[in-house]
Amino acid sequence: MENKIRVLRAEKNWTQEDLAGAVGVSRQTINAIEKGKFDPSLPTAFRIARLFGQPIEAVFLYGD
């Protein structure tokens, strides 16, 4: 699963640590999600999308 977290985070000028604190996960988890190494759970994905004020499908892209 791909995502646009890095771009959205840069637009808001947030660090990974800022986003991790707001979502309630570790910075390592945000880094792993950004790099596509780890797919977040649905609640975490919704929390991230909500923080950026975007629908979930605009942040996470499912590729076949």
Place this chain on the structure above:
Amino acid sequence: MNQKVLKKKNLGRLAGWTLAWTVSTALAAFGTKFLWDGNQTLSALAILLNLAIGIGMVLANRRLLEGSDELEKKIQLESMALTLGLTLVVGIAYSLLDTANVIPWDAEISFLVIFMGLCYLTATVVNQKRYR
């Protein structure tokens, strides 16, 4: 509570239980020889205390896992799955080596405990790196 503060608190609690368990293990192992001169009642009490503290340590570890985030849980799950599987397979093979007299010494449980610790440590470090 903040995730970092909670994790630090749970880690500190687990460290305390682990230290207490280590001390109680030493007491149960060496007390009979150096402290109470083979008194079986005191030995049984020391072993019961060791068991009770051990259960506390296990519960503290569970609490630490429950307070971890989803990636940390995944890393721990993978590390524990590898450790459990390898300990079972290697432990039985080691015991068979002893039974078949392939090795000249007795297969001791301490070997398995050390193997389990090293296996869990290695798996955790490797998994941490995989998701970095």
